[in-house]
Amino acid sequence: xxxxxxxxxxxxxxxxxxxxxxxxxxxxxxxxxxxxxxxxxxxxxxxxxxxxxxxxxxxxxxxxxxxxxxxxxxxxxxxxxxxxxxxxxxxxxxxxxxxxxxxxxxxxxxxxxxxxxxxxxxxxxxxxxxxxxxxxxxxxxxxxxxxxxxxxxxxxxxxxxxxxxxxxxxxxx
Numbered sequence: 001x002x003x004x005x006x007x008x009x010x011x012x013x014x015x016x017x018x019x020x021x022x023x024x025x026x027x028x029x030x031x032x033x034x035x036x037x038x039x040x041x042x043x044x045x046x047x048x049x050x051x052x053x054x055x056x057x058x059x060x061x062x063x064x065x066x067x068x069x070x071x072x073x074x075x076x077x078x079x080x081x082x083x084x085x086x087x088x089x090x091x092x093x094x095x096x097x098x099x100x101x102x103x104x105x106x107x108x109x110x111x112x113x114x115x116x117x118x119x120x121x122x123x124x125x126x127x128x129x130x131x132x133x134x135x136x137x138x139x140x141x142x143x144x145x146x147x148x149x150x151x152x153x154x155x156x157x158x159x160x161x162x163x164x165x166x167x168x169x170x171x172x173x
Contacts, residue, residue, distance in 0.1 A: 019110065025102050028095075 012033070016026050053075065058068045128137075139146035152158075 019106055021106060022102075025099070025106075028099070 012029070015021075021029075053072075055068055055072045058071075059065055062068055152160075
């Protein structure tokens, strides 16, 4: 019974979105959940049906008692067929192993992403406000910007390529 309450308490939509599961994994989990729900429904349906047959009732209702006797004999002699489910169990175990492996891979990816996000958040919190930055700070953070500016100064270029196209020409003369 605890498994039923645990299954109800799981919010699968949130799990799918928050873990970033692949489409294949989500489809496999949803297919498994559907098969499980169908099996539970059928089990509940058949367990509620009566399993005994009242042969005395049928003998009193039917004129041909031999048919009832033959049916009773067939029912008593009936032996259900046993199936070898070891191959199915192996397939389920293989699927389970693959699912566990993918879950571990997903967990590792999430851990790495979480560490990166925490580092980014710490960097953002520790950063100085934009209006307090100096050109030396920008050059130290991105040396290629400083190199580009120095090259432009050496060549005597005082305009930034693409600036006029983006912001227009503000010269009055």
